[in-house]
Amino acid sequence: MTKTGYLLRRLAYLVPTVVAITVLVFFMIHLIPGNPASAMLGPRATPTRVAALDRLWGLNRPLLSQYWLFMDRLVHGNLGTSLFLHIPVTTLIAQRIGPTLLLLTGGTVFTILITVPLAAAAATHKGGAIDQLVRIVPLIGLSMPAFWMGIILLLVFAVKVPIFPVAGFGVGVSGHLLSIVLPALTVAFAIAPLTIRSLRTAMLEALTSEYVVTARGKRISEARVVVRHGMRNALPPAVSVLGVNIGWLVGGTVVIEQVFSLPGLGSLMLSSIYNKDFPVVQGVTLVFAGLVVLVNLGTDIFFALLDPRVTFE
Amino acid sequence: MNGGLKSDRRELVLDFGTTSGEQRRRFNRTLVAGVCVFGTMVVLSIFAPWVTNGAPIRQDLLNPLVGLSAAHPLGTDQLGRDIWARVVYGGRTDLHIACLAVLLPFILGTTLGCLAGYFGGWVDFVVMRLVEVVVAFPFYVLVIALVFVLGPGTRSIYIAITVVGWVSYARIVRGEVLVVKRQEYVLAARSGGLNRRRIIVRHVLPNVITQAIVFAMSDVVLDILVIVTLGYLGLGVPPPTPDWGQMISDGQAYITTNPSLSIIPGIAVMITGFGLSLIGDGLADVLRPE
């Protein structure tokens, strides 16, 4: 089988997953106890408004045709209208997706910047000071709520030493970048323990393997051994671990945005939850799931490009 | 390509020192240290009424935000409530929910993973498709969305954690079962004419359950983090029941003047999680056969 064949097959796997995601998001409304429409409208509920909403969501139709209606709108880019702001959900999402994407990118960049040097240092100097640190700190780091870490960072670098803004997304490109540093660092700290650990393990495994012994026997330089044979072989597993973590990060942004008052998708989701704005919650959930699917797809493709064995089954 | 390549972030915590054997000779110390740390938190929670003034929700509006004193070992919050009592009672709430919340996913995931792995075919197909769908959602997004539609409260937390959490157990156990079912002792049991139920219960399950138990230890940590996060977002245990997440959230307003309001409950979360992580590490070594 060829690489292209693998990629096509990987794309084909997306179909059932995506369908199932839409089904789950669609069914969310039916998990609401009682009549969803009146539950959503709360004190604003009047018989006319409830009936209107029922009609809009097709709640009085058979389930399958409800799903069909949902899908039909979805395919046409229609995620409904906010009950609270009376704006199309797609418009709201478009307004808010920027900070979230920037946070994701920044978090990934910081994670890589923290991971690669630390893991490489730990693996090449096994048992050394950095290695000990890399083994112990994650145990504590993982037990820490990410948002709490954010608060501590905020306290230190925005309140005590005011380098970065306390809240918001700033103005202009430099403002955006400055305001994204602390949130991105927060998520990087949350992820790095796992990525450092996995890259270190993978590198140690590679560096103690028989092919590295063989390579050293060739009398090529130690740097080439570490990079071409050690790092190169450790890369595919580390990339897949990073991918999984970016996927997690997509969800983590919800909380992090709240801490730093970033106007992203996560804070949109939370404010809609407080406002019981169901269509927005539904739409944002769908977008988040889509992001994760894309991240996973990218990871798999990247992995396949890095590892020649993937096409071979 | 197999499903083993992609793995859940939650499962990654299993990689900690348990596979390499680096800490193997120190397993006793790790486990004992973990039990001591976590045990202290549990004992404090159980004996909360005796180790505190027993009034985590009693407001004393005349004495808000006071510092350390004999009456209030950690001071009071903005409503004059005793912080020490709130932290201990918060632990009581969160540990209670987390320990219970871990059971249902454990049972559900282990069962489904075991069946999927052992029988393969359509059972496996269905279970793995379900797993894939759940995994496609970002963890927190799905939990938050579920708590939203189900309405706040502990019942919703249990349901949300179960819906999201069983996946990890199912995948871990399924992976182990796929290995174990090809082991020759299972083949020998089949050849010996034992029925499937007996083989699964006696020959497969005891050899795969250890990984699930070890993961459950890390999962309690993750569940505590979920509960605290939900509390922080105001979607957790409804007030006035004390909860660490809500305490951090309430304290954030006073971050410039009284940072300890947010810091103390966070440290409590960290100590608990650290203890559980140590237990998980130690258990992984103890339970490993050989």
Place this chain on the structure above:
Amino acid sequence: MNDRLLQVEDLHVEIATSGGVVHAVDGISIELNEGEALGLVGESGCGKSTALRAILGLLPEGARISAGQVLFEGRDITARGRPRASRRVARSAPISMIFQEPMAALNPVMRVGVQIAEAVKHHERCTTTEAHERSIELLRRVGIPEPERRSRGFPHELSGGMRQRVVIAIALACRPRLLLCDEPTTALDVTIQDQVLALLRELQLEQGFAVLYVSHDLAVVSTVCDSLAVMYGGRIVETGSIPQAFRRPKHPYTAGLLDAIPDFDHVGVLSAIPGAPPSLISPPLGCRFQPRCRYAQQDCVSGEFPLIPVREGGSTACIHSEVVQTSWVS
């Protein structure tokens, strides 16, 4: 000039485990001349692989050389201390090693040709193009069909036998004076094993490198080597030329092994050696083989049992070797 290539003197290797210190290699001495092929045989756990790895400094976690030294052409290359020792040893002497599992010895994400060319380039100081041409030549030399195409492939696309041939090609590219082999054909099928052994023998005669071949299989060793050393319980108990050792074993363990192994050409009664190999944490007193030995006498249970040269050539650690030699019948 002395043509002694490798000299291992009183080598001790200790492995720290939870159960205690394992004396995996307990004072072995090996001498190997230029162009010579020596087989080191013994059962699993006798320390033969550990000894081989200790020579190159490739000991696993927890193991260390506790005494003795390794000389290569008179130079001390003993790998004391970890983990950099292995790098130093591997770089300092023209020694190549072939492992049991060829897939593990090849970098899975690097093209076969590049892996060989890498070695060629640093040994011949030539251009990349030349190194590439030479690597194809080497692939052809080790009997790989369509070497041009194969050199562009990855290790996982090759069969086990082909992979081992590639490993041999890499070893050749390093122009070794000594080739260490750790059961290189154990993972292969008998017809493939036959091909690889024939190739090794052929290359050895052609290139003149010395071979130290570790195996549990006496028959395999006899096809590749001229002489052998039998290991038991961390020590060498007998050395000598192969035909001599098989015709008239000088140590009861060697004799016992020959009785226990089914020989394809002589269908006879097999007799196993009773008992189990000794614990290397607390080995038995006196001769290590004495608890399982049918020739054991009072004087076997205490004292030291060094290798003593015998009149017929070779040496034995048995003090009753005359009895063994006269009473053992093939």
Place this chain on the structure above:
Amino acid sequence: MIVPEEPVSTSVLLETRDLAVTFPIARSGRERFGRQPALAVHAVDGVDLVLTRGQALGLVGESGCGKSTLAFCLAGLIAPTGGELLLDGKRLEPTRTAIDQRRIQIVFQDPYSSLNPRLTVGQCLAELLRVHHLVSRGEVRGRCEELMKLVDLPVDALAVHPRKMSGGQRQRVAIARALAVEPDVLIADEPVSALDVSVQATILELLDSLRRELDLAILFISHNMAVVRHLCEQVAVMYLGRIIEQSSAENLFTDPRHPYTQGLIAAVPRLTRKRSQRIALTGDLPSPIHLPQGCRFHPRCPLCQPVCRSIDPPATTGRVVASDSLVPHSVACHFAWSPRPTSP
């Protein structure tokens, strides 16, 4: 020398007729979405074998030739996809009755993974005795002790966990477990290859004495021809899923007729005798997914002729004189009974 075949009647216990096991590729859930042509591994591809009471049949072949799959299929662990299996002349269905299942037992290669690490030897044996109601409840202990004696293990070993045992002892336990359900057929899949050479002999002897004492039919699978020659009266050679040659051990090893068997025997490393002439087999085993046209051995055969590339030779049975008696000898080669063509 060649005498026409006569019908043979012995106490046939287990018989396979044109037995086949194919594994379809691309079966896992994910794979189903791919549009792949239906590929299959032909692991066992038309095997005819006969196991008789009290006899050890050796099965030799290289890894990947399908010998383990055949063993698993006979033991009821893999369902055959073609042909039939007859036990005492009765057809065995894919789902066997408990009694049929218990009559054919298997001993595996790796004594370290063939025992459940969580059960003691006694628990492991007692479970089988209870499930099959082989002895009354009170006699379970006694029967376990008997089994231990049968395989030369001390009775104390019943209380021991397998991890505390040596490889040889574990293999004895594995044999005791197989014998616990009182089988008629014992399939031994490389039972000594994972053991130390000094221990192998004791297990071989044990199997031999059990065969005689219990009148067992043993199918002994091994890649080690010296071991097979020592233990078995009958030997079958398997190549790419099919038996290509079969005869008495003595006859087959001294006068092999199939070029593959000849090459295989020539490749056996010898202790004492340096080989005289080499029939070197070149190349590797072809893929069992794309079987070669014609004779499946032709791509590696040093004597290959045009007919070999097009026509798959059926197994022909002759009777040859060996050790002063007539022995059936079956070979699947076009030139088994005619003068050898010189290699082109």
